[in-house]
Amino acid sequence: MSSYNRRLHLLTLIFFLLPLTVLSELASARSALLSFRTAVGGRTLFWDTSSSTPCSWAGVQCENDSVTGLRLPGVSLSGQIPPGIFKNLSSLRTLSLRLNRLSGNLPPDLASCVELRNLYLHGNQMSGPIPDFLSSLRNLVRLNLASNNFSGNVQASINNLTRLGTLYLENNQLNGALPDLKLPKIQQFNVSNNQLSGPIPTALSSMPVSAFEGNHLCGKPLDICPGIAAGTGEISGSGSGSGRKRKGLSGGAIAGIVIGSVVAFALVLMIVLSLRGRRSKKSRGVSISSIKRSDVGFPTEKSSGEAENGGMGVGYSAATAAAAAMTENGNGKAAEVNDGGNGGKKLVFLGNAARVFDLEDLLRASAEVLGKGTFGTAYKAVLEIGIAVAVKRLKDVTISEQEFQEKIEAIGAMDHKNLVPLRAYYYSRDEKLLVYDYMPMGSLSALLHGNRGAGRTPLNWEIRAGIALGTARGITYLHSQGLNISHGNIKSSNILLTKSYDARVSDFGLAHLVGPSSSPNRVASYRAPEVTDARKVSQKADVYSFGVLLLELLTGKAPTHALLNEEGVDLPRWVQSIVKEEWASEVFDLELLRYQNVEEEMVQLLELAIDCAAQHPDHRPSMPQVTMRIEELCASTMPQEQDDPHPALISNADDRSSR
Structure with a gap:
């Protein structure tokens, strides 16, 4: 047989054998998945077993005739994962079995899935130590073993997972000290609610406090570890093996230090309480007026009705409020309210908004900064009559007063239950204020x-x-x-x-x-x-x-x-x-x-x-x-109101107590 014929014969053989190899791989994967279903799936996995390929089954993903994903979250799987199935699923890149009732240990043949990038097992009842073979899965990017019953130590071999960006181990029974973890790409980390103790590794000190709560850990971002000299990271006092004797303090010296510390603490406490008392008196007088008149540029002179109590003013009675309400023109047009003597400036109400306060009442109101947004700073202002409103102080307004008024009145005309109503505005050359209904739950x-x-x-x-x-x-x-x-x-x-x-x-x-x-x-x-x-x-x-x-x-x-x-x-x-x-x-x-x-x-x-x-x-x-x-x-999941063409999903009764 010539060399050419031999090559042709070899290519022909490969051509016929390659599909058989692919079919054999899928057949092995199919058999492994059926074994998995028999062990933990029961009737919860409705797979069509008459199909020769598992790629059409729910939760199974295939690429290039290989099973690359198995995602079965929250499908009531229970029992133990049988050993030996993952060696036939070695092309897996994502395995998600979260929020089931799986128990027992992780099977060791999971180590054969060397392409695994994402492993989601949280929300099960799995137990035993975290297997060391996980550190051989060098392509892991996300590892979530949270909310199980894993015990034992966190192994330092996790440092082998250099691509790991997410490591969630919270709500388990892990104990011992955290090893010196140095994961260069870690972004999400949590070991809270375990039984861990000792110092937090320096490489993890930038993680939030919530990542370590519920343990006996110390060090940044938690409290400094006892026996660690602040700023040095060294244990104060050397051990007996250091070749030097520790110099102890005498009993008298210790007693003197304790007494001095107690006296100093008492003095500091008295000073703090005194300052807080003075501050509380002053804070009762802090008002939106003081904020605006010091920072916003409003007139500093007091009106005739303002008492010498830090700008809070004297009682704005219900009778005064009723009188102001009766002066409302009721025609739906913007109504101007004088400011009580502040240079002729006026507060302009929009639509049918109740006119129960004026500019001076607004300036006397106690104020709380809610936040600084794109268009200015927002305040919560509580008026003396008990009404709370939100006041936005605009910045960088670039249009004329006439154009401002036209646009604001157009905004005030917007009337829908899913919009925050604009009730009034104030315009001057230097200041522009908008008054809205106050929303108690924030943003x-x-x-x-x-x-x-x-x-x-x-x-x-x-x-x-x-x-x-x-x-x-x-x-x-x-x-x-x-x-x-x-x-x-x-x-x-x-x-x-x-x-x-x-x-x-x-x-x-x-x-x-x-x-x-x-x-x-x-x-x-x-x-x-x-x-x-x-x-x-x-x-x-x-x-x-x-x-x-x-x-x-x-x-x-x-x-x-x-x-x-x-x-x-x-x-x-x-x-x-x-x-x-x-x-x-x-x-x-x-x-x-x-x-x-x-x-x-x-x-x-x-x-x-x-x-x-x-x-x-x-x-x-x-x-x-x-x-x-x-x-x-x-x-299909929310109650609907019959009378409203745009029904609210949750009752809009604002007087309901906060949930």
Whole structure:
């Protein structure tokens, strides 16, 4: 046989044998998965066993005729994973068996999955030590073993996982000291609620306090370890093996130090209490007037009705309030109220807002700074008659007084239950103030990110879906007022909440009042890519911002903090990369993962958010379409009101006690 014929014969043989090899690999994987189902799945995995390939089975992902993903979260798996199945699933890159009832040890043949990048086993009942063979899986990027019954020590061999970005070991029974972990790419780390003790490794000192709570650990970011000299990291006093004797203090010296310390502490305590007493007296007199007259430039002279008590003023009686209310013209037009002698300046009320206070009452009110936003600083002002209002002091207003008045009155005419009502405004050459209803629960941003520690009340699906729908309805109403009307600054800090967690959209229309300098970089993460001037934002650009807001609701991540690699990607790009490479359910906030019966609705809302955050404006839906899709996905899980064409998902009775 010639050399050419031999080569041809070899190629022909390879051609026929290659499919058999592929089929053999898939057949082995199929057999392993069926063994897995028999051991832990029971009737919960409805796989079509008549199929010759497992690639069509729910939760099984294949690439290049290999099983690369097995994702079975929250499907009531129970029992122990049998040994020997993973050696036939060696191409796995993602294994997600979270939120089941699996028990026992991790099978050692898992070490054969050398391509494994993501291992999610949290929320099971697995026990035994964390196996050392996990450190041989050098491609691991995310390892989540939280909320199991793992015990024993955290092994230093974890340092072999140089690509690891996420390590969650909280809520187990781990003990001993933390090894000197040095993971160069670690971004997410948690060992809270174990039985660990000793110092925290220096390389982990930048992690939040919540990552170490519920142990007996010490060192930054927790308290300094006892016996460690501050600033030196060395143990004070050497051991007996150091070759030197320790010099102890005499009993008298120790007693003197103790007595001196007690006396010094008592003196310091008396001074602090004295200062606090003086400060409390002064604080009772702090008012929005003092803030404005010292920092804002309002007149400093007192009105005739103002007492010498730090600007709080004398009683503004109910009779005075009633008289002011009776002077209301009631015709729905803006009404001017004199300021009680401050140079003719006036507070202008909008629509049918009750005229029960004037500018001087506002200036005498006790004030609390709520925050500094894109367009200015917001205050909570509590008037003497007991009413609380929110006052926004605008900055960088660039339009004339007449144009300002026209635009503000247009904003005041916006009337929808999912908008924060604008009640009044004040205009002078130097100062522009807006008066809104006060929202007692603060912003969505504070609710999502303000407290992620042990005392936090989790936000359930019903609340988040209600906020999403209420926000969508408010924005849809704005867009319905004209083709060129948009919000221009949609972000979580501009979604305010009532006591019953109803969403109210704030700051609408203000982008047209200020200059471009009032658009800091920190809001760029919500801004559509085509926007170059913050004063000219289209309705489709609003849709993009709302899409980022939905992603924030679903993932629990602030857009500016969703940076999981050195290049730094924004939240939409991060979510899309996770969904493409792994699985949609892995992006959700852990607080949402307990609601397994609404996982389909969560995925639908995630898909809608991705559609809204499309790069090209023409690929984004309109806000009415967005609202309709949210209403449809909520219909099966949320109670609907019969009389309202846009029903609220949660009661909007503001007098209900806070949950």
